[in-house]
Amino acid sequence: MSDHALLQSARAQLASARSIAVLTGAGISADSGVPTFRGADGLWRNYRAEDLATPEAFERDPRLVWEWYSWRREILATKTPNAAHDALVRMEACTEDFRLITQNVDGLHRLAGSQRLSELHGDIWKVRCTSCRLVIDNRDVPLSLLPHCHTCGGLLRPHIVWFGEALDQQILTDSIRAVESCDVMVIVGTSGLVYPAAMLMPAAKANGAFVIEINLDPTPYSSDVALSLQGRAKDLVPLLL
Numbered sequence: 001m002s003d004h005a006l007l008q009s010a011r012a013q014l015a016s017a018r019s020i021a022v023l024t025g026a027g028i029s030a031d032s033g034v035p036t037f038r039g040a041d042g043l044w045r046n047y048r049a050e051d052l053a054t055p056e057a058f059e060r061d062p063r064l065v066w067e068w069y070s071w072r073r074e075i076l077a078t079k080t081p082n083a084a085h086d087a088l089v090r091m092e093a094c095t096e097d098f099r100l101i102t103q104n105v106d107g108l109h110r111l112a113g114s115q116r117l118s119e120l121h122g123d124i125w126k127v128r129c130t131s132c133r134l135v136i137d138n139r140d141v142p143l144s145l146l147p148h149c150h151t152c153g154g155l156l157r158p159h160i161v162w163f164g165e166a167l168d169q170q171i172l173t174d175s176i177r178a179v180e181s182c183d184v185m186v187i188v189g190t191s192g193l194v195y196p197a198a199m200l201m202p203a204a205k206a207n208g209a210f211v212i213e214i215n216l217d218p219t220p221y222s223s224d225v226a227l228s229l230q231g232r233a234k235d236l237v238p239l240l241l
């Protein structure tokens with residue numbers, strides 16, 4: 001099928017969908033200038049994220065981990081949502097049953113105005129006390145290194161799910177429920193490598209959903225989805241409406 005026909009088919013499926021679930025990854029924020037995890041400009045190239053985004057790394061050297069998050073916040077503080085984030089806000093407004101599930105911690109979907117949003121891996125603009133577990137909004141850029149809780153004096157950590165850590169059970173349950181009941185699932189800008197987020201697409205397919213992928217490159221999902229649209233999220237997502 002030509003790209004135009006693929007797009008027409010995707011639009012038709014979405015126009016008639018009562019329930020839509022969307023899963024996004026770092027690729028949707030790439031068009032806002034935010035480095036992806038595994039791309040050429042990837043965060044993982046300059047900083048071995050698997051060495052930093054773990055509880056062991058924080059235990060061993062909290063200052064280094066805070067420096068990495070502070071550096072990411074400095075990048076993010078200058079970034080704004082792009083046309084793909086904005087198009088998903090419009091899609092939510094005209095869909096009866098909608099859930100946006102993101103692996104991104106950059107806060108750009110929230111900034112764009114998405115409401116029915118599940119942040120699987122947390123939020124870089126929140127911190128959590130390692131003692132009393134209080135979660136606090138904190139937009140300091142740069143972050144004071146080794147910030148401490150005003151309530152109990154405990155060391156604060158990023159409110160982010162690190163590798164080897166369990167996701168928030170409620171957020172995961174809401175996300176699984178959404179993909180198991182949707183008519184159409186749209187997957188934008190993820191390499192589909194990280195679990196349990198990577199299980200959401202097979203779960204949607206098992207429920208009979210029509211799955212559409214938007215990605216710059218082919219991914220492990222591409223051969224399994226109903227429609228795979230290749231291109232930039234900021235160009236393609238708005239065309240789905």
Ligand code: BV8
Nearest residue numbers: 025026027036037038103163164166189190191195216233
């Ligand atoms: C858990 C927060 C258990 C950190 C992140 C072996 C097999 C299976 C699983 C595992 C395994 N070994 C280890 C595991 C488990 C592990 C895992 O999945 N590892 C992977 C690497 C194999 N998972 C975990 O540890 C999870 N926890 O399993 O806990 C447990 C259970 C109970 C009790 C205790 C423990 C926790 C996972 C969460 C990790 N945290 N982020 C931080 O951000 O600082 S994950 C990190 O990767 C980011 O959140 C990111 O969002 C996520 C996924 O990456 P992508 O978003 O896909 O980004 P990527 O760069 O990879 O791809 C970008 C895509 O966009 C590309 O496809 C590119 O082509 C495309 N693109 C680029 N530009 C554009 C574009 N597309 C469109 N337009 C463009 N312009």
Ligand code: ZN
Nearest residue numbers: 129132149152
């Ligand atoms: Zn505390």
